[in-house]
Amino acid sequence: MAIPPESLDARLIGRQTMLSGVPTIPFVKAVQSRLSPEFERGFHKGTTTQDILDTALVLQMRDALDLVAADLVAVLDGLSALARTHRDTPCGGRTYGQHAAPLSFGYKVAVWLAGVAEAAARLPDIRRHLLVASLAGPVGTLTSLGEKAPAVLDGFARLLGLETTPIAWHARRGRIAEAGCWLAQVIGALAKLATDIANLASTEVAEVAEPYVPGRGGSSAMPHKRNPVSCTVILAAHGTAPGLAAGLLGGMAAAHERPAGLWHAEWHGLPTLFGLASGALREARALAEGLEVDTARMRANLDATRGLLFADAVAGRLGARMGREAAHNMVEHAAGEVRRSGTHLRTVLERDAPGADLASAFDLAPAVAAAGIWVDRAVDDAARVRETLQGK
């Protein structure tokens, strides 16, 4: 006996939910009134509102996680390709906003990739923890089904393609908090790349640009602007997600067999987190697949500090000869002169440390080669993670 969903008056059930506090009560009444007596006697038997709402939530999250997984695969693929393409593209490494030492652009992308892969690698566990049915009755013991309760629970779960838990999770919300934290972690991993890209796309750095889409990134006032819209969407999600995750963690202190409020707070936080993650993933995919990279500009920026980017390499070379502390001090002193005078670091040091063979220290090749080692490792690792996402 089928009750087609569209035959129910969703608007009316919505209004009645304002009154009853939970949607199950008007829903159950609406269905009961259409059932033949024999079916009516078994409908909603043994179960309780929270079973229905939690299981429905899980089924929605299963679909949502499939979408998230597909987006993660696309982001991993896009970033892997980008990392490989720029495996040997020299680029400046920056710490505390300052030029630090050279690396490759592919290395930067590989770090983004590894962050996304790290979050993605947890998806199978999240699925396993989250995709569980709830059928436990008023206080979690499913008393009305007696000894058959575990078997009925198993059958119910199997029918829906879900797993079960050893004991009811009505008031045990760790899996919800974990899922919320994980979504915030996914968004956080994307925020890492959005932070970097927004900075690399800034006027002064100008090493990358978001994919060009006509009509995108403009300004209502400034006709020349090309704003990083995708980064903006991701960082807006990241500004909101951690607080929502905190709310779900707070909700774990659920009183007794069902709390008054903490369970219901999930209805505010959890769907929003899925929505934020989805939006952030969509934009990250666009970035991963279409980022415009200005390799010439990257190369030019490397020279901006007249050799200071190689200070670590030079100090290492000198240190082997004169001791590390003495070398550190000499290069620190020389760097001051470079900043003041504009002279190249190599010129200053060839004067201060005559006879030292410094040419090789100012070579980009070793830094790029070293970076490549880690790019390959990160790409391989991401490929391994990617496989786990598709097998579900």
Next chain:
Amino acid sequence: MAIPPESLDARLIGRQTMLSGVPTIPFVKAVQSRLSPEFERGFHKGTTTQDILDTALVLQMRDALDLVAADLVAVLDGLSALARTHRDTPCGGRTYGQHAAPLSFGYKVAVWLAGVAEAAARLPDIRRHLLVASLAGPVGTLTSLGEKAPAVLDGFARLLGLETTPIAWHARRGRIAEAGCWLAQVIGALAKLATDIANLASTEVAEVAEPYVPGRGGSSAMPHKRNPVSCTVILAAHGTAPGLAAGLLGGMAAAHERPAGLWHAEWHGLPTLFGLASGALREARALAEGLEVDTARMRANLDATRGLLFADAVAGRLGARMGREAAHNMVEHAAGEVRRSGTHLRTVLERDAPGADLASAFDLAPAVAAAGIWVDRAVDDAARVRETLQGK
């Protein structure tokens, strides 16, 4: 020359916003295309997207704050009446979940009232800080209007009934964060009363019940349930609001003249906070105006611990005679016997401290009278706050 809002294709502008990243760009284009050339030349002149969105936000918040103020007045009125009605109704004071010493139910309500009044008292400041126009142009200096800029800003603000700030607030979001924290504080003040009511309405305490509304608070499984739905709604809001407020505080680190993301994160958090506050206030008003109080049960519960509720009063009485530490120890010891044997504390102490006049220590009247002093003060103070809300 008027462009009626309904003549714009909101759905189309919505879709174009997905592309442009901000709604102003398609909106401005849609209006421009309908303006005569002379008007078109002045439309959106000098200003920028963020001016339009922030000012629109402020106008929406002004309306929202009026609704919040009206609800706050109703809650203050309801709680003041309730506190007066039960000014002299004896009730147990509880600390750490334990019976501590007697007070009056009106006193408990007066504490709720004072919490709401304390939050409400800040509304005029919040309005003053928040209801400011934004008209500052691309980077905040309103350059295109030259020396006339402050006058144009003043005129614009006056037309909208808003105030101005000394310098643009595009990237200075303290007022937004403050508003978000304040909304969370309002919800927190309501959560205090919801926490108390949910506990007082629990089966074992049973001193109050939420207002009876047919169809409300039932259970889809348990026909006898009368769940505290209003408390649940308030506590669900409280489980979510602090994290959203934290997100707005985090957004204060806005880079340069307009950040990529932190401003946009407000669009997730701020409207949700208004919605949560509105829902919580509606339910708090229902509780304040209709709470059912079982004074007989309150009185009966006072006797549940066979005199232990008076331990502080008794110790005070004995302490004046034998020293406070000795008295504390004697009563502590007697309390253990009460718990073990079920004998009344007075009986035990009349045996242990013969001759002491303990009768008056077991009198409820002094506690109720003492409570009344503070009820009156809190009600008077709330009345003062109430006045400030209506004058706007």
Next chain:
Amino acid sequence: MAIPPESLDARLIGRQTMLSGVPTIPFVKAVQSRLSPEFERGFHKGTTTQDILDTALVLQMRDALDLVAADLVAVLDGLSALARTHRDTPCGGRTYGQHAAPLSFGYKVAVWLAGVAEAAARLPDIRRHLLVASLAGPVGTLTSLGEKAPAVLDGFARLLGLETTPIAWHARRGRIAEAGCWLAQVIGALAKLATDIANLASTEVAEVAEPYVPGRGGSSAMPHKRNPVSCTVILAAHGTAPGLAAGLLGGMAAAHERPAGLWHAEWHGLPTLFGLASGALREARALAEGLEVDTARMRANLDATRGLLFADAVAGRLGARMGREAAHNMVEHAAGEVRRSGTHLRTVLERDAPGADLASAFDLAPAVAAAGIWVDRAVDDAARVRETLQGK
């Protein structure tokens, strides 16, 4: 060549850290000045401040996780024993603070146990993700070690008993955020039991008491008080932990190869989270091992609502005869009469539904038996989790 730690002037290094911003700089200088030239040339070679600090952090966290694991084992053991002891102790199930339906006290404990086990089961993953060495040099590429870099990293990690990551985690802080969220989840699982125990220990419920320790739980004013100190400590930790976890999630947006601030924010949040978890676990262990349970009071409380606790069972029985909606309505109506008149639900229903065999619906045995099924499952599952904690 050994430099004994106590030979370094920690106070001086501390003062110099105020200046330099990171402790590594004065530490490295202090050590360098004591090394023979040949050692000095190799000291701190290739590496950078963050390698040293992050690896030191990991080593500290390894020790901390061992302590957490030992506490988790003790809590699991204590709760398992408690659940078994009270497997068949009848107790009221409560939803929304209201008596809902009977279960066993062992069932309640088993839900706590399952929550702790769920968090504990994630510890091996947390260890695997977290216990990784950092040796990556200034920008993560370990350039100065050339092709030997991976081998040196592996050797370094092996020496410390740590794992490695495919690519540097300097600016990839998902593992830190994950650990923080997990600690908050552990605390949240304990907050569930603390919430329940604080309520069950309340004067009106009085079904349990915290373990009696002379001098504990008193009041400076009220000689009769026995406050739930352990619950208080746990709930105070839970009030703080989610916000700290949110801070760590927010820190994932680390810019480039090392951010200015987000990494350093971890130094505020992460140690505090470990401290809060440790304190909460210590108190939870005391509760698990020593909780005082008043089974007579539990039994007495079951009768407090004159049969309403069996409303679900009765409605199920009647529903099989007259249809579920009709039965629900009849029992709902009868429940109102019970509340008003004080008559027992069974008496009312024997009048309203003459001939129905209701005796068995008012029997506690089926509820207790049903609860036992899940207790056994939860205890078995926790034993399985426990094994994974000890094998490390």
Next chain:
Amino acid sequence: MAIPPESLDARLIGRQTMLSGVPTIPFVKAVQSRLSPEFERGFHKGTTTQDILDTALVLQMRDALDLVAADLVAVLDGLSALARTHRDTPCGGRTYGQHAAPLSFGYKVAVWLAGVAEAAARLPDIRRHLLVASLAGPVGTLTSLGEKAPAVLDGFARLLGLETTPIAWHARRGRIAEAGCWLAQVIGALAKLATDIANLASTEVAEVAEPYVPGRGGSSAMPHKRNPVSCTVILAAHGTAPGLAAGLLGGMAAAHERPAGLWHAEWHGLPTLFGLASGALREARALAEGLEVDTARMRANLDATRGLLFADAVAGRLGARMGREAAHNMVEHAAGEVRRSGTHLRTVLERDAPGADLASAFDLAPAVAAAGIWVDRAVDDAARVRETLQGK
């Protein structure tokens, strides 16, 4: 009769606090044992643990707020001087990380100043709300003092230089949450300037540098580094503060007359927030007083985009002639050519819109003059706020 604080065994009281759960119990006992009987009878009379701890907290916060106020005055003074000095120093305005339109560096500083002033302006309210005594006894009614209770409370408060509240604030923690949010707002206002400074100090922008202090901002690996240590400290505080403020907001749901846990959670969050604010203010003061500004570099950076910084001004000029939308489109198209070809925007537009008088649109003077208007307003407003801080 005086008990010198140093005569008490703080270590012993600390150990006993682990047991009792609150420090007042062992403290009261330690003092009682030294008092003559007549004093002993009055010691701790009428009051309760929370009165002592909350009042002590308030006294500590009063001292802390004085330090915060002094730091705020110094930051306001430093930023006001810096804004005046650079009132007419041309500088690029940046939105979404992109060059947008010119302004002055003084304008940027004035925005920072206004943000700090906005937070500072709330200090008198925070003081008024926060600096209140607590003397309310076990359940808040101060019953043991009878009718004299308000007078005793007033006297106690007057003696300590504190105010009173209409009714006890034991379980009404809005003022604590408000203070926590305010501290987070102060830190947020500082994080705004730290974010800007860290970016302006980045290698590619290089328009400012943190004050030079020998030994500060170096790197253990890279001898040329000059890291923005002050910004790092401020941003680390900002990464942590919002979550702590959220915890205090969450704590408002305090149950009954004293909760088990939510009050105690304040002990984790509140002192940390004061510490974070203090550290951030110290560093902000150093920045405000000693920031190094490279005006030549600022000027040079303005030319980096070959006229694009003036796109808004040019479009405004053209719009008056050809309509705003047409002008916007023409300049948008020209900007694309500038980016591709490297030709100056003025050259392109003089070709595309011959006859238009564009010279004045590429003049920095109007932008700098416009900025000056707002600098003056912000400096004046900050001076007004500054006065309110010193009067206390």
